[in-house]
Amino acid sequence: xxxxxxxxxxxxxxxxxxxxxxxxxxxxxxxxQVLSADVLERRVEDGGxxxxxxxxxxxxxxxxxxxxxxxPASPAYALEHSVVDTRERRMTLTLQSLxxxxxxxxxxxxxxxxxxxxxxxxxFTQEWTCEWKVPSYLKKxxxxxxxxxxxxxxxxGRTAVAEICAELESRWDEAARGMRQLCIPDDATDVRGRFIxxxxxxxxxxxxxxxxxxx
Amino acid sequence: xxxxxxxxxxxxxxxxxxxxxEVPTLVCRRERxxxxxxxxxxxxGKFLVLxxxxxxxxxxxxDAYQKCLQSAIPADVMSMVNEHAQENDAKANAPDTSAxxxx
Numbered sequence: 001x002x003x004x005x006x007x008x009x010x011x012x013x014x015x016x017x018x019x020x021x022x023x024x025x026x027x028x029x030x031x032x033q034v035l036s037a038d039v040l041e042r043r044v045e046d047g048g049x050x051x052x053x054x055x056x057x058x059x060x061x062x063x064x065x066x067x068x069x070x071x072p073a074s075p076a077y078a079l080e081h082s083v084v085d086t087r088e089r090r091m092t093l094t095l096q097s098l099x100x101x102x103x104x105x106x107x108x109x110x111x112x113x114x115x116x117x118x119x120x121x122x123x124f125t126q127e128w129t130c131e132w133k134v135p136s137y138l139k140k141x142x143x144x145x146x147x148x149x150x151x152x153x154x155x156x157g158r159t160a161v162a163e164i165c166a167e168l169e170s171r172w173d174e175a176a177r178g179m180r181q182l183c184i185p186d187d188a189t190d191v192r193g194r195f196i197x198x199x200x201x202x203x204x205x206x207x208x209x210x211x212x213x214x215x
Numbered sequence: 216x217x218x219x220x221x222x223x224x225x226x227x228x229x230x231x232x233x234x235x236x237e238v239p240t241l242v243c244r245r246e247r248x249x250x251x252x253x254x255x256x257x258x259x260g261k262f263l264v265l266x267x268x269x270x271x272x273x274x275x276x277x278d279a280y281q282k283c284l285q286s287a288i289p290a291d292v293m294s295m296v297n298e299h300a301q302e303n304d305a306k307a308n309a310p311d312t313s314a315x316x317x318x
Contacts, residue, residue: 079296
């Protein structure tokens with residue numbers, strides 16, 4: 001039984017651009033724990049509409065610094081398998097840790113898909129699971145440490161992709177960029193809260209937002 | 216923002232290390248960058264616009280990159296990769312009977 005965390009984030013960019021940014025994410029100074037991301041396999045299927053990719057991630061040790069007495073620091077590897085479907089406009093990926101599999105397994109399943117109500121926005125959903133295969137008296141503490149580490153890094157990862165999206169946007173010269181719509185999801189407040197923290201709102205925008213959504 | 220430690224390492228002549236840790240695939244950094252530049256252009260210019268294409272534009276760069284990786288990635292890492300890749304493919308190809316399996 002592992003510990004699972006689900007996070008949802010909205011990028012204010014179209015799905016095509018966000019998935020392109022995904023491929024440009026590494027190496028990135030915001031994600032120092034990822035030392036290298038290398039494509040091992042790539043193929044196109046279904047008449048050129050579906051892209052399958054397998055990548056090897058070389059990273060800093062998955063184990064927190066304070067536990068290096070237990071597991072020494074050496075590169076930790078993970079494998080990412082992704083499928084990009086341009087017809088469905090959906091990208092799914094699974095990132096599975098490879099190293100120290102007898103002690104620790106970390107799996108991340110992510111989906112990029114167009115926002116359900118805003119056509120220029122993309123929803124990124126991350127489901128992260130961690131399982132320490134250790135005696136139960138250690139498990140809870142270690143799971144918690146790993147979760148903290150994940151939460152600390154996940155925002156940087158999204159910022160990294162968001163920055164690339166902004167860079168791509170000006171380079172791709174997309175049409176109809178003038179009127180940007182606020183992408184406020186209709187669901188959970190924590191998602192809304194996280195979105196608000198990430199964007200710089202003008203005071204009048206904040207007033208309008210709180211008037212519209214404050215109950 | 217790009218990671219600058221890799222270029223600093225290259226300048227110092229230690230292309231495959233990052234700090235004190237050996238990062239095997241960093242020796243293929245140039246091949247990777249050349250391939251990825253080509254791939255990114257293909258992704259945007261052909262794949263996303265549904266131009267039926269098989270990535271053959273980037274084939275020479277891909278071959279050079281893979282050739283480098285084959286000698287760079289340690290054998291034990293490759294065997295971990297192959298094991299997981301097989302499991303993944305088996306799951307992907309299995310008939311869809313997984314209603315609510317434990318995970």
